[in-house]
Amino acid sequence: MTKSAIDIIIGRFGIYYGVLNSSMILAFTDKNLQTYLGLGDCGDNEYLTEIFPELFGFETDIDDVIYKRRDHFSLNTINRTVDSEIFFNLHIFSDPENDDSALIIVEDVTQGSLSLRMVQQRKNEMTLKNNELIRREEFVTTLLNTIPDPVFYKDSSGRYIGCNREFELFTGFSRDELSGKCSRVLFSEINEDSYDRHDRVLIAKGGAIHYETEIINNNGEKYYVIINKSVFPDSDYGGAVIVGVITDITGRKKMEEELKNTTSMLEISRGNLRDQIYIMEKNLLIARNAVDALLQKDFPVTELFHISCRYLPLAQIGGDFYSVIKNGSDLNIFICDISGHGVAAALFLSLIKYFSESIINEYGDSPVRYLEELNHIYLSKIIPSYYFTAIAGKLSFDDGIKFTFSNGGHPHPILMKRNGEIKLLGDDGTVVGIFENQKFSEFSSVIERGDMLFFYTDGIPETHNSADSIIGFDGSLLEFFSKGRRDTLEDTMDAIISQVIDFRGEIKQEDDILLLGFIAK
Known part of the structure; x- marks a missing residue:
């Protein structure tokens, strides 16, 4: 067989060769080697390292092969790109027939190397995908663990696959322990059919x-809970995976139960309160009717005076009281204002009416003695929880008309003269019902025909308006009365009351308003 035929046969099996001398010159005895390596433009002899630069640094090893100090030397899986990518193993063998040369064998392993590369690439790709899946799983786990509510997921048969940390704390099972378990194992009591x-x-x-x-x-x-679930298809877990979130509403339920109990108690209390209010309102109605019965409706008819009254009580029972009693040829006048309101004030009012009328025959002739005796009786009969202001007065007609009075801390009477003059009468005094053996002062004034004399309680001077101002007790009060002056007593009193109401405006009335008027005929 010729050398050319041998070269062809060897080349078909991917083996190519050449001869290397001691000067590191490669002789291309096999022309197919040049073609395989893509060296068509090179000569028949070339330096070994120019053809195979991969052999730089291995010169000593190659010398050992040439001079028979070792059998062979090899470099495996050398990669080149010619028309396409090739891989080959390079072998250098000692030449048994020549002492200063060696045989170069190039073994093509392209097919196996490419297959190996593809396998390695696929392996690398799988590794990358697995790493990505691991990272994604770690991300999802971290995300689930940041959710403050218990989160779980399970397969279509109801067996748990995984959960977050809150679900582990909620059930008392770790993620590994609950894997594959159903709900009846995790919870000692649950309506599993409904679940x-x-x-x-x-x-x-x-x-x-x-x-x-x-x-x-x-x-x-x-626990009382709200469970939210959703489903998504997954062929690996029986066709579907159920994801659930548990919201613990135990605290809310307890609050609702407490609220329900509190509401029930409030309903009972409201019922009791309603009964108590009914009783109180009934008692107040009785007391109000009693007070109304105490207040004088008809006044003595005389030839020298006309008497009139205006009374605007609060919704509560007030403590204002007045009386005008004919005592012989005189008229005895009494007006008072008890501190406080309500049923207690009404009871004290009835006592004062009784006390004041019981001593009028003996002390009616002297207003100062009358007031001192009333103070004594009140303090001796009653625990001093309530005090009151009062004026005890007398109109006498022996020589003209004379008004004599004593003041126990009550707003001053106002005398409106026929000639237009207006003034406050008397001076301040101490309130009644505080000090034992209290002494009071006595004052007097002459009343002429056409003069008007007014008594009132502090509900008029203490009336407030929206600017938090009051009518007042001194000059401002006299000006207020003066503006209300009309030709008749009735018109004058109506005008004064109307001014009080206008001054108050939208402000709620805070005290009883009483105005008692006299005009000399």
């Missing part, structure tokens, strides 16, 4: 579902 029915409906219809239920974990702890 599973919700899952079956969710798998059949898809979407999401939420409901409220009661569960008890293995530690015996009872």
Whole structure:
């Protein structure tokens, strides 16, 4: 067989050769080697390292082969790109027939190397995908663990696949321990038929579902919860995976129960309060009727005086009282204002009416003695819880008309003269019902025909308006009365009361308003 035929046969099996001398000159005895390496433009002899630069640094090893100090030397899987990518193994063998040369064998391993590369690439790709899946799983786990509510996911048969840390704390099972378990294992008491029915409906219809239920974990702890579930298809877990979130509403339920109990108690209390209010209102109505009966409606008719009264009580029972009694040829006048309001004030009012009328025959002739005796009787008969202001007065007609009075801390009488003059009468005094053996002063004034004399309680001077101002007790009060002056007593009193109401405006009335008027005929 010729050398050319041998070269062809060897080349078909991917083996090419050449001869290397001691000067490191490669002789291309096999022309197919040049073609394989893509060296068509080089000569028949070339320096070994120019053809195979991969051999730089291995010169000593190659010398050992040439001079028979070792059998061979090899470099495996050398990569080149000619028309396409090739891989080959390079072998250098000692030449048994020549002492200063060696045989160069090039073994083509392209097919196997490419297959190996593809396998390695696929392996690398799988490794990357696995690493990505691991990273994604770690991300999802971290994300789930940041959710403050228990989160779980399970397969279509109801067995748990995984959960977050809050679900582990909620059930008392670790993620590994609950894997593959169903709900009845995790919770000692649960309506499993209802629980599973919700899952079956969710798998059949898809979407999401939420409901409220009661569960008890293995530690015996009872919870009221809202469970939100949704489903997504997954062939690896029986066709579907159920994801759920549990919201603990135990605290809210306890508050609702407490609120319910409190509401029930409030209803009972409201019923009791309603009964008490009814009784109080009934008592107030009785007391109000009693007070109304105490107040004088008809006044003595005389030839020298006309008498009139205006009374605007509060909704509560007030403490204002007045009386005008004919005592012989005189008229005795008494007006008072008890501190406070309500049923107690009404009781004290009835006592004062009784006390004041019981001493009028003996002391009516002297207003100062009258007031001192009333103070004594009041303090000796009653625990001094209430005090009162009062004026005891007398109109006498022996020589003209004379008004004599004593003041126990009450707003001053006002005399409106026929000639237009207006003034406050008397001076301040101490209120009644505080000090034993209290002494009072006595004052007098002459009344002429056409003069008007007024008595009132502090509900008029202490009337407030929206600017938090009051009418006042001194000059401003006299000006107020003066503006209300009309030709008749009735018109004058109506005008004064109208001014009080206008001054107050939208402000709620804060005290009884009493105005008692006299005009000399």
